[in-house]
Amino acid sequence: MKLALYLGCVIPNRYPGIEAATRKALPKLGVELLDMNGASCCPAPGVIRSFDKKIWLLTAARNLSIAEEMGLDVITLCNGCYASLKEANHILKTEEEKRKEVNMSLAEISREFKGSIKVKHLAEVLYFDVGVKAIKEAVKRKIQVKAAVFYGCHLLKPRELRPWGSVEKPTFLDEMVKVLGAESVPYRDKMMCCGAGGALRSGALDVSLNIVCERLEAMKEAGAECIVNVCPFCHLQFDLGQRQIAMKLGENFNMPVIYYTQLLGLAMGFTPQELGIHMNATDCKSFIERIGI
Amino acid sequence: MKQEIIALGEINEKLLKELKKAGVANIVFCVQCGTCSASCPSGRVTAFRTRQLIRKALMGLSEVLKSDELWLCTTCYTCLERCPRKVETVPAIIALRNMAVESGNINPRHRDIAHMFIRYGHAVPINEENVKKRESLGLPAVPPTTHSFKQALEELQTLVKKSGFDKKVDFGWEGQK
Numbered sequence: 237m238k239l240a241l242y243l244g245c246v247i248p249n250r251y252p253g254i255e256a257a258t259r260k261a262l263p264k265l266g267v268e269l270l271d272m273n274g275a276s277c278c279p280a281p282g283v284i285r286s287f288d289k290k291i292w293l294l295t296a297a298r299n300l301s302i303a304e305e306m307g308l309d310v311i312t313l314c315n316g317c318y319a320s321l322k323e324a325n326h327i328l329k330t331e332e333e334k335r336k337e338v339n340m341s342l343a344e345i346s347r348e349f350k351g352s353i354k355v356k357h358l359a360e361v362l363y364f365d366v367g368v369k370a371i372k373e374a375v376k377r378k379i380q381v382k383a384a385v386f387y388g389c390h391l392l393k394p395r396e397l398r399p400w401g402s403v404e405k406p407t408f409l410d411e412m413v414k415v416l417g418a419e420s421v422p423y424r425d426k427m428m429c430c431g432a433g434g435a436l437r438s439g440a441l442d443v444s445l446n447i448v449c450e451r452l453e454a455m456k457e458a459g460a461e462c463i464v465n466v467c468p469f470c471h472l473q474f475d476l477g478q479r480q481i482a483m484k485l486g487e488n489f490n491m492p493v494i495y496y497t498q499l500l501g502l503a504m505g506f507t508p509q510e511l512g513i514h515m516n517a518t519d520c521k522s523f524i525e526r527i528g529i
Numbered sequence: 530m531k532q533e534i535i536a537l538g539e540i541n542e543k544l545l546k547e548l549k550k551a552g553v554a555n556i557v558f559c560v561q562c563g564t565c566s567a568s569c570p571s572g573r574v575t576a577f578r579t580r581q582l583i584r585k586a587l588m589g590l591s592e593v594l595k596s597d598e599l600w601l602c603t604t605c606y607t608c609l610e611r612c613p614r615k616v617e618t619v620p621a622i623i624a625l626r627n628m629a630v631e632s633g634n635i636n637p638r639h640r641d642i643a644h645m646f647i648r649y650g651h652a653v654p655i656n657e658e659n660v661k662k663r664e665s666l667g668l669p670a671v672p673p674t675t676h677s678f679k680q681a682l683e684e685l686q687t688l689v690k691k692s693g694f695d696k697k698v699d700f701g702w703e704g705q706k
Contacts, residue, residue: 245653252659256666271673274681276650282604283652286626287635289551289645298688341691345684357689393606394619403610427607429570434604436571438638441602446574451644512666 237365239311240303241269242321245277245312246468252470253512257497258313258358260506264374265366269311271409272302273478276322278312281390281435285320296324297338297349308353309362313497315467316433319390322355326397357391358496359466363408368415376505378417383462383499384491385410385476386422386451388467389429400498403427412496413464416503423458425451432473445484448477452489462492462523464499471495479517492516492523502529537656541591544628548586551624558614559583565608577601579608579618586625594629600636618671630697643698648705649691650675 241361247254263271276295277284284293300321303310305334312318328335329351339348392403400406404427410420431437431447452474455463465471475493483490493516508514508524548556565579566572572579577598585593593599597623608618629635635643646652651674660670675682687704689695695702 243674245651245671246669247544248663248674248676249651249653249655249659250665252663252668258670259668273673274675274676274678274684276681276685277646279646280652283639283642284646286593286604287630287639288692288694289623289627291689291692294692295685298684341688344691345687347684362602370689377643389603389605389607393610397608411584421560429603429605429607431570431603434602435636435639435642436603438599438642439600439636443575444603447570448689450574463666484612510666512662515662 237266238270239348239361240267240272240306240308240516242272242275242278242299242303242310242312242317243318244314246472247529251468251471251512251515253496253498254313254495255461257495257501257506257511261501261504264504265370266360267311267334267361267366267371270306270308272299272306272310275299275302278317278381278393281316281323283438287398291461292320293324293327293334294338294341296320297328297342298345298347300325300328300353300355301342301347301349304350304352305351309356311356311358313358313363315357315388315390316469318355322397325351325353325355333438347358359412360506362412364399366418368411371412371500372415375416375503377503379420379499379503381463381527382421382459382461383413383418384423384455384458385413385426385463386430386463386465386470387427388465388470389467391432403455409466409496413499416499417500421458421460423460425452427473430470430473432469437473441480442475442484445477445481448473449481449485449487452478452481452491455491456489460491462527463495464494464496467497468495475517488523490519492518492520535588535590537684539592540589544586544589544591546623548621551627553617553621553624556583556587556618556621559587560614560615562613564611564613568607568611570605570607571601575601575670582608583616583621584620586621593625594632595634599625600631622644635698640698643694644700645685647695647698647700649683
């Protein structure tokens with residue numbers, strides 16, 4: 237299957253290893269990724285939408301129109317981009333007045349929102365379109381590690397437009413992690429927010445770090461050896477957040493943070509360097525040694 | 530215990546009307562049960578109480594638009610999912626934030642992010658360190674986004690001007706290529 241790859245901001249501009257890992261791993265599962273040339277920030281659902289819903293909807297509509305021109309459904313690698321693009325797509329498909337208003341503005345840049353495509357998250361594509369069985373078949377070496385699986389909020393909520401069913405106790409990501417040979421350890425407050433969203437990380441860093449600190453403590457207590465996530469903003473919050481917690485609170489968690497396609501890439505036989513795992517703020521050397529690569 | 534008295538003069542009747550206009554009229558169904566506050570990740574580490582925020586908004590206390598608390602919600606949607614009255618908590622908070630920005634109440638850090646978004650098309654733009662990381666991973670030095678296509682950035686900036694977002698966040702176009 238062919239999909240329009242929506243990159244967003246944090247992946248290409250802060251964690252390019254996630255982009256490299258995704259571009260390497262997905263074609264091996266039959267997913268061809270085509271660039272959405274000229275796409276911008278989604279824009280961030282808790283940040284730009286908090287400032288002004290109008291520019292949020294307009295910008296999202298412009299991004300969606302790029303994929304519509306390509307005639308392809310969108311794949312996002314970020315929970316925030318997923319929220320913005322999926323929700324904007326729904327609003328514009330179902331609320332005629334808003335669509336008209338948006339299209340009047342888009343006409344000035346010779347664009348139009350037609351409502352011809354769907355927006356999917358990486359996890360959605362892998363779980364529903366590729367399937368856990370096909371992922372299992374692509375595994376060349378088992379990554380035997382205790383993982384704290386972290387879903388993130390906007391992947392699941394609001395549940396209305398999303399395909400998952402349970403938002404309190406989902407299992408799809410755990411299944412996808414286990415199939416790579418890892419163990420998914422249960423931990424306290426697993427479904428609670430990482431604390432990055434809603435413009436909190438930029439607006440009140442101390443509060444944001446206190447929240448992520450609670451998540452990290454619970455993961456550590458449960459014996460997790462790494463965090464596996466599917467959102468670059470959760471990834472940044474856990475990864476860069478650990479460095480900030482060490483500086484501000486003097487607490488060292490030494491918890492490697494791995495994006496799902498990086499773990500998948502390792503299982504497929506790519507090297508940690510090819511997947512950019514060494515580019516994290518947290519030291520991943522011991523993790524790499526631990527899994528024996 | 531000191532009794533807090535709210536004078537009629539403090540009540541802004543327009544607030545609720547504006548919230549209704551923003552499509553979040555159902556906050557009037559709130560019964561103040563506190564499920565939202567109990568579910569809140571920010572509330573656990575601060576004195577922020579979602580229930581109180583909703584109550585203040587319902588009472589038309591425009592102090593909410595100036596409060597820092599309005600910006601402590603992470604928009605995790607747990608409260609919305611658990612609300613027994615299906616109150617649109619997060620959309621209400623976002624609507625209130627829009628009103629706050631409209632009336633000039635914006636955190637300077639947030640304004641900076643809005644300016645990045647307008648200037649580069651990215652709330653988090655590329656930097657030298659990540660250009661190098663990209664190159665060493667075999668990726669194009671700059672991603673194929675508004676960073677690579679001048680016309681794409683101009684399109685976005687046209688939308689920004691058209692919607693008046695630049696004025697809302699005091700963006701100056703001087704020095705912009």
